[in-house]
Structures are given as structure tokens and as C-alpha cells.
Amino acid sequence: MRFVRYVAALAAIVLIWWILSALFGGGNILPDPVQAFSAFGASLGTPMFWNHLAASSGRVLLSMALAWAAAFPLGIVMGSSRKVDAWLAPFVFVTYPVPKIVLLPVVLLLFGLGNLSKVLLISLILGYQVLVAVRDGVANLNPRYLDSVRSLGAGRLDLFREVLVPAALPHGFTALRLGTGTSVAVLFFVESFATTRGLGYLIMDAWGRLDYRDMFVGILGMSLLGAALFEAVNGLEHVLCRWRRARIR
Amino acid sequence: MRFVRYVAALAAIVLIWWILSALFGGGNILPDPVQAFSAFGASLGTPMFWNHLAASSGRVLLSMALAWAAAFPLGIVMGSSRKVDAWLAPFVFVTYPVPKIVLLPVVLLLFGLGNLSKVLLISLILGYQVLVAVRDGVANLNPRYLDSVRSLGAGRLDLFREVLVPAALPHGFTALRLGTGTSVAVLFFVESFATTRGLGYLIMDAWGRLDYRDMFVGILGMSLLGAALFEAVNGLEHVLCRWRRARIR
């Protein structure tokens, strides 16, 4: 059933796309979807496509893991401790809007031209999102839960493990879900230097060559990557937040 | 006190910046902060700076309003109705990761080179974030609240107004808070065409000239804009979510 609905959604998108491409441009602005999908299908058989996909997926997955590892605990600490929050929040709020793109030269200098710089940039941007979402979520936690566990003699670590982490998980997952979109967008930016692998590179390069076939192969690949990441986050949440499925009445 | 902490945060950032700029580049990669701030101070006296700031602020504010107006209600509907969600979610999840940058030709075609295209692109990207966050938030709402109000004979509209909207507000605000960063980043992208006004343009233009003074005037201006938006969202939340301040014990 879920699958049927995904197919329906895809069909609707293709229809809109087809209308748009028929109305304007006759392929100059948007290739027609039949062409695009057949090109996509053909490229699925080439190692070139899988090569790009693997490069991008690897970067994004690693970045998501890094961002989560750093931002999730920090977000919990900020959300749960007024004292820490009071000092760190201004720091976060002042640096959050700094466009990370301008940090590129510094990051490159410190971490070289390779994948490390790319991964760090994505996780920097993603990390902020996880941080803010988790912090807000934890700050809104009903304090009764904390009281209740504190009354059992729980220390900081227990509160963290038994209350704060499970309460923050859904918020972290929402941020991660949002982050799949952001990461994919940032791929463009980080795959525009010092690499010839990755879907971002594929799209930008094809765009530069005005090669729409390749460009839409890249775009479809990226949408696929995004949807897969999205579903992966959903799956993870399904497993880790089991209690959320228990509500019936 | 809040002010003191902001100043402390700024001081820490400047210190790190100063160390980095002293260590590397000698101004090739990072100007030293004293220079940058004095340039910023000087530019505050010029109408040029305010002109750029006004252009960017206008675009961002309008986009945030648009994104909110479209995505907040839709998010609530998706979060609260399994039926609607089942059909719309795949649509959202498939289109969410499509990098919006590739829609540029289509958007330009439909809405021209002016501010409308720019504003629509920002709100498109922002809107998705609000949508996903609000949908997730509403889906996690404790169903007892709905039961309770339903038992008073509430219709769909009443539930919407009395339960779903207030329950979704904090999530919407979190998304908006996250969105301030995203919008500022997207400014770069939309202010790189058909305009010579806006902080995004200022930064890119200065970068192209490797004119660090102007570039950091732009960056500081953007950080300022971001922080102001952030605080504005906080303020709005403070006013609209008054009950959240009532928890004491």
C-alpha cells in the first residue's frame, strides 16, 4: 500500500513535469520526462552512475553520522541545563546564521582538499540543525518526567540515558529528516571543488555543458538518494522509538 | 545579562578568528578581525550597507511569511489526518530532496528575474522544513488532548484552532528558527542573479574581487541579520506560546 502511494506520487510528479515541459521550452528548459527517465534507466546500467551515487552517499552518510554524534548530545545538554544554555546559546545563535560557504577556504586549509573537508562542511551545516531541534525539544520536555526519575535517586547520567535521550530522539529524527534535504543541497556546494565524483558534480558539470540528459540523471539520482535517506531515518525511528506506536485510544 | 552573554560569545568568536587569521594566510584567507570590524563599523555609516541589508531582510522576511502561511496549515493537516498524510507524504518525501537549485530555469520562466522568483525560491526551501517539522510535531501530539476537546463536540475547525494550532506552534517556531539559517544560506543563491542589491550579492561580489573588507562587512551583516531574525522568532514564540513559561515545579 505504501508502495502504491509512492508510485501514485511519482506519477503525479511526472505528469506535472510533463505538462510543464510540453508547455514551455520543448525540452530547452525541462527535458520531457520520458527522455529523462529513459536516460536514467540507461545510466543505471553504467558503472559511472553508481560511482557517482556511491561517492555522494558515502559523504552524506558519514556527515549525518558525524553531525548526529556531535550535535545530539550537545543539544540535550543545552536543552536540559539552563546554565550551559545561557552561555552556549548566544554562541550558537551568533554563528548559526554565518553562511558556512565563507568558511570553505579555512576548512580546506585545515583539512585539505579531500573528502574530509567535504564531510566536515556537510556535518557542520547539518549539525546546527540537529543541535537547535534537539535543544528546543528537550527544553519543552514535561518536567514531571525528570522529577519522577530524579526521585529515584538518578544522577545526571541516568537522567540523560533514561529520560533526556528517549525524549530527544523524536526531535533528533525530525531534524535528521529535514537534514536529508539540506545535506543533498550542500552536496552541490562541496562537490563543486576538487572532485569529479558525486551526483552534485554530475549535475553541475552537466549543467555547465548544458547537457540535460546527464543533468536529469543526476537529479533523479539525487532525489532517489534523498528519498532513500529519508526512509532510512524513518526506519531507524521506527525501531528506536517503539513506544510511539503503542498509542491506540 | 543576556546582553553580557552575547558579548562574551562574540568575544570568543573574535578570539578564535583572530588566532586562525594570525596562524594562516596572513590575510589571504581570513582578514584579521580588527580590520574586519573597523570596516564593518565604517560601512554602517554608508547608505550602501543599509541598502543591501534592507534588500536581503525584505526578501527573507517575505519568504518566511509565505513559507509559514503555506506550510504551517498543511503540516497540521498532514500530521493530524492519517488519510491525507498517506497520500501527501510520498509526494513530499519524493520532492523534498530534489535540489531546488535545478528548478531555477523553471522558476525564472514562470516568475521572471525579479524579486518574486527570489522570494519564491527561499520560501519553497523554507516551506519544506516548516512542513516536515510541523507534521512530525502534530503526529506526536498526545491524543488525549484531541479526545478531550472532541468530547466537547468540537468539529474539525475547532480541533484545528484549539488543539492543533497551539500544539504545532512550538514545532513551527523551531523550524522557523532553523529556517533563519537556511534562508540566509539560500540568499547567496538567489542574490547571485539579476540583482546588485542584497548582502548575498555583496559577499559574492567582494569574494570575486578578493576584497576581504567588503566581504566581511557582508558576512557580519548577514550574521547580524540572522541573529536578528532568530531573536525575532524567539520573541514571537515568547508572545504566542505563553503557557510554556508557566511551568515552575
Add this chain to the structure above:
Amino acid sequence: SGYARAQARDPVRMGILPVLDTLPLQVAIHEGFFERKGIQVELVSFNSALERDAAMQGGQLQGYFGDLLNTLLLVRNGIPMQVLTVSYASRPGRRMFALVGRPGLDAPSAAAVGSATVGLSNATIMEFLLDALQERAQIPAGTWKRIEVKKIPLRLQMLLSGQLDLAVLPEPLVTLAESKGSRVYLTDGDLDLPLTVVCLRRDLLESEPSFGAKFLAAYEEAVSALAEHPERYRELMSRTCRIPPSLQATFPMPAFPAPGLPDPARVDQVQSWMVLRGMIPERVPYGNLVWRSPQ
């Protein structure tokens, strides 16, 4: 799609990039040369070729400034661009593009650099130039490792901080790099190539037969104004062509060729290169590519 200009009285919009080669267009606007010829022209600036091409395809522009390569790609994609004039061609003793070394790289010549990394952007005139320069300097194709860095300022920063050994850069950044201790190894000076061009849509040129001539006349006026009083336009250049602050007072005012069509042999050379790399399936006939005054 047609070109979106509701009325003949609406200005013709030209997409430009903030580079030196557009100076004559800026001068023509600044001095009102177009108006005096009875045509309305508006310059719309873009940050990079990608966005400019998107607007071109979206039908928002009727003309543009760009490189020859890009023009051929647009034509291949069914956008009927016609070259009115070369805006910059390389000439001996002048340089617009150069292969620059990082500060501290003390190889005396390009050939002596040996294995090294070179930053450039693929599928642009820069790649074409690098091929041509390397061939002329007789440096084998695989000697340098090419690293794609699309954003030019980033490329310069990476060069200056030593993460790239070499980079292909345009002016005025070549001069800037030189001032920071870089050595200039190869330049486009004597390649004799038409690098950048000014184009308009064919449908515009055909529906208003006198437009092309008027446009060229105004353009010519701007070129000669520039040649006569170069210093008068220094401020305009600094403002519109991204001149680094340290060079604004000293950077030599460039000289531009009088309007003219590119040399067919040179266009052919570019097209061969593109066909070889699969960027265009076949050559565009020279006659379709350029606009000639009907008389």
C-alpha cells in the same frame, strides 16, 4: 519559447558576468550610447555562467556576454544565439587568462614544474585554454593533475595558500596573484583566440532588422571612448568588473578590439575541440553562428 519582450519599447536585457571583458558594454550604458542610437539596452548581472544560462533558457534575456564555448552550447540546445562581435580576443603582449604558480613555486618555466596539481573548471574556456597552452608549451597531457574548482576566488585562495601548485585564472586575479608572489607561467597572449563574445537572439535581430547595426555602432563608440580616455573609466571598471581593492589604482586599463566577427578558423578550432570531447555532436555552420549586417 520566444524571447520575452512584450513591446519593442521595452529594453533588451543582456545577461553579463562581472568580468573585465564587459567593460565596453558598461561604458556604452554609462555614456548613454545605446539610447543615443535609439535602442534600449539593460544589463542584468549574474554571478556565474550557470545562472545566466538558466535565465537565458527561461526566456528572460535577449542577449548575453559570454565565451565562445558557452555560445556554442546554447546554440546546440536550440537557443538561437548569434555572435555580434568578439568582445575580447587574445593578442600578443596582452593577457586575459594565465597559468599561474603558487607563491614559492620556483620552477623557472612551465616545463620545469614537473608533476603538479592545476586548478581549473572543466567544460569552460579555461579547459580549452589550458589544453592549448599545454600543447604549445609541449607539456605532455598527463603531466599535471587537473583539479576541478569551479569557483574562481576559491581557486585563487587555494593557490595562494599552497594547496594547488598551479591554477588557470583570469585577469585581474592573475595580477593579484603575481603581487602576492606567484609566477606567471603561460598566458593566452599570443594564442590569437577569440575568447569572449557578445551575442543576441536571432529572433530579436530578425524582427528588428536595424537593431544589430545600432547596437554595434554604440558598442564601437564605447570601445573608442575607452581607447581615448581610458582613465576616465577606471572608477566604472573598479565598480563593475571586480577589481581587487589593491589593484584599483594601478591595474592597467585594458584595450578592447574594435567590433568584429571571430576568425572562422579559430571558431573551427574551438568547435573541433568540443566535438572531440562530445560537448557538441557536430559543428555549427559559421554562417548560422554569426550575425552579419544585412547590407
Add this chain to the structure above:
Amino acid sequence: MIQPAATGYRKDSESETVLRADDLSKRFAANGPGVLKSVSITVGGGDTYAVVGPSGCGKSTLLYLLCGLLHPDAGTVRYRGEPIVRPHPEIAVVLQDFGLLPWKTVQDNVALGLKIRGVPRRERRQKAREMLRILGLAGTEDRYPSQLSGGEQQRVAIARALVGDPGLLLLDEPFSSLDAITRERLQHYLLEIWNRFRVPYVLVTHSVEEAVFLGKKVLVLAGRPAAIVEVMENPGFGDPSYRDKKTFHAMARALRRALDRAARGE
């Protein structure tokens, strides 16, 4: 103390059927254990029911079914002849966990039902204040529920149910968090409302005394799945001084015995 409000309590003839539930069955998971089995109940115009039974037997579930917040797997519920598929504005419910909205002040929580029915702002605020005063909560109008004690929250929920002049009241342990004196005050208040306006109600309670004092009929629910194992007529009901009568104590003893029997599974 009680003012007949503008919309007016309706006084049904004693014989009219207000609520009729037939053969209700319910289980939560498709293959889980049954919670209720074949429960039928008919509430007439002058009726009041007290429902007692062991913890976890399904009393709250029954109320949820009666008001339309849950749907039975089998059986039907009708309110004045109308099938109940969703909550009816004339049926007021006090939920076991109060169901107050954390984002509304006490006053706005109480006035919510009126707001939903379109009562103008001034009028509904005034009514809400009045009801809060009656329930001993004057002065808490502008606080949020999280700033009240448990018993105070419960009284807010009661106020919310009563303020709308309902045609039927469903009360799930409405006085459980109240001290003996407040509790007796509110029991008397409920009886007073019934005596004046004959609003029928179904009250779930754990207190035998409360069941006998407030139920014209007392239902004992027990078993797994639960069924009505006993229906006791309570002829003394309705007299505010019933508590001091011999018949009251006899009735209470009888109910205790019935509960004991039910607990032993007879």
C-alpha cells in the same frame, strides 16, 4: 447557588430514553483480549447510574464508547434516538485524566465548550468565572493547568463539563483527587443539579458510598471481558440526607457484597 443558564437545562420526562447502548463489545488489539462484552445500558430522562468495578475492568472504556470517543467493535449507542458516531455537544464528559489543555488558562479551559458552541466571549467568560467560583477555584482563572494541584485540576475539568448545561453527563471518577470535605460538597452539588434539572448522568466511581449516594441505579462491571454482573436499584437515591439513613448503609453493604462476589468471579 445554581442559576438556570440561558440555554437552559432540559427537563426530560422520566420515561424518555436519553441514552441507549446495545450490546457493546470492545477489544483494543485485533487479536488482543476482549475488554467489554455485550454491555447494554439504557439511561432514561430521570436516571442516574453509578458504575463500579475492579480497576482495569473497562469502566473508562465504557464511557469512551458511550460518548463516541471510541467506536465499539459491535453494538450501537444512541443519544435521544440519534446514533452516536462522534461526540455530541450535549453530552459532557469528565475524563479520568482531566484532559485540560496546557496552553489554555483555567478560565479558557472551562469556557472552551461554550466557545465551540459560539457563545460570545463576554458571556462565556462570565459563566466560566461563575462556575469556577462555585467549585471553589476563584482566583485561579488566569493560571495554567500545570500551576494547579491535582484536585484543582480535577475541579476545572468538572467545571468545564457543567458550564455548558449538558443534556447528559458522563463522569469518570470525577471526585477521586478531592479531599473528603470538598468531595462531599461536590457530591451534594451534583445531586442538587439533578434534583433541580434532572440531568441524567453516568458516574464511574471507586467509592461504594459515592455510588450509593449518587446512583439511582448502580451497575457492577466485572470479568474479563467485562460484562454487567449486577444492576442494583437504589430507591433511597435523591435525598440529600440519604447518607444518615439506615437504608443507605444497608445499600452500601449490599453493594460491597456484590463487589466481593464479582471479585471472587462468581
Add this chain to the structure above:
Amino acid sequence: MIQPAATGYRKDSESETVLRADDLSKRFAANGPGVLKSVSITVGGGDTYAVVGPSGCGKSTLLYLLCGLLHPDAGTVRYRGEPIVRPHPEIAVVLQDFGLLPWKTVQDNVALGLKIRGVPRRERRQKAREMLRILGLAGTEDRYPSQLSGGEQQRVAIARALVGDPGLLLLDEPFSSLDAITRERLQHYLLEIWNRFRVPYVLVTHSVEEAVFLGKKVLVLAGRPAAIVEVMENPGFGDPSYRDKKTFHAMARALRRALDRAARGE
């Protein structure tokens, strides 16, 4: 029925002071109304307290102060001589709103205190299951709290408090959502624990009978800000059949009168 557990209930000498609170005062907002004023209480090794008082007078607040979840504006609390500034693992609390974690199963909620103290997984699960069985909740181990009835949730909270062999119990209306029979069973169970292990407790309740049955001393809290207006010694306490004695009813009547006096503000 009750097994002395591995960690063992400690049996204090009757004279030892377990908990001592001096002159506690509390207000919630800096310039808000006072909630408690100069409340002192000393819980000895063999003591049990029942606290009664009007709804909203500050009973829960007092318990919060005693266990260190809230800090008094003035006064101190000491547990076995140690000042209480944060909750002490030996003091078990049953909160009025149960305080169960929605993300843990029933079993894990009960075992949480043991987990925090580092009891190995198998042992704590086994203890939790046993305690659930005693409280009549066998079979609900793997459900989540939202899938339980109100009374079942309350029993889970009681199980959580009892499973850790506490040195002092603070109970805020622990039996309020239970039916009469379950309630009496659990009252007896609490008394049995006390009789065997002499775990002192402070119990907040609204039921006069419960207070008299379970409190060696009965405190009446009243007033605004609330103070202890009456301390009643209850010499009959401790006898499981106390309820059937004359002295029980006399005591209950006396307490009712004291509450009446308090309600009238004398």
C-alpha cells in the same frame, strides 16, 4: 507474600530519627501567595504519617519538599542526618500523577530505580515481575503506560516505589484511582510491609478512613499559607483488623471534626 529482598529493608530502632523537616516555607512565584508556612515534621524509625487537608492546600508541595524535588524558601530537610538538597535513592516517592515514562514498558518503568542503582538486568527484571504480580498486574509487563487504565498506572507507580526496598516512602494519594477492593488490598499490603520491616512512610490521602487505618500520626494541613493545624496520635494503628474496632470509628469521627474545623478556618 513478601520476600525480604537481597538489599534488605532496614529495621530502624523506634527512636531513631529518619526524616526531619524544620520550618519549611514555600511560595511559587517571588511575590505570589505563600503555599506552606513553617511546617515541621519529624519521622522516627517506627513512624508512619498520614497527611490530610483540603484540595490545593499544599500536601503535594510538602512531599516535593521532603524528597528534595523542590527546594524550600526557608527551612531544612534532613534524612538520617544528611541534608536533602536532591532526591535520595533510599527515599521512594509515588507522585500524584504517577510519573511513568511513556517510552518504557511497564516492566522497565518498575525496574528503573534498580537499574539506576546498578542492579543487574536479570535480577531487576525478576524483581519487577514479582512486584507487578503482587500488585495484580501480571501480564502487563510489556505494555506501555498509555495502554493501561488509570488504576493500573497507579499500581505501576506503587510497584516502582516498593521494588527498591526503600528506607522511607513518600506516597501522594497512591490509592486514589483504585476500586474499593483493590484499594483495601493495597492498604493491607502497605501495613504488612510496615509491620514486618517498619519502613516509615508519609502518606497523603483524601480518605479519612485510609488516614486512620494507615497513619500512626495523622497531620491536618490547612490554611493559606498552609500550616499543620492538628497532629493526632492514633494509638490503634498497626492492627490489620483495626477497621472493625470501635476505636477506629471514634478516631475517624475525630479526624472528620478536625477537618471540619480546619475547613471553617478555626
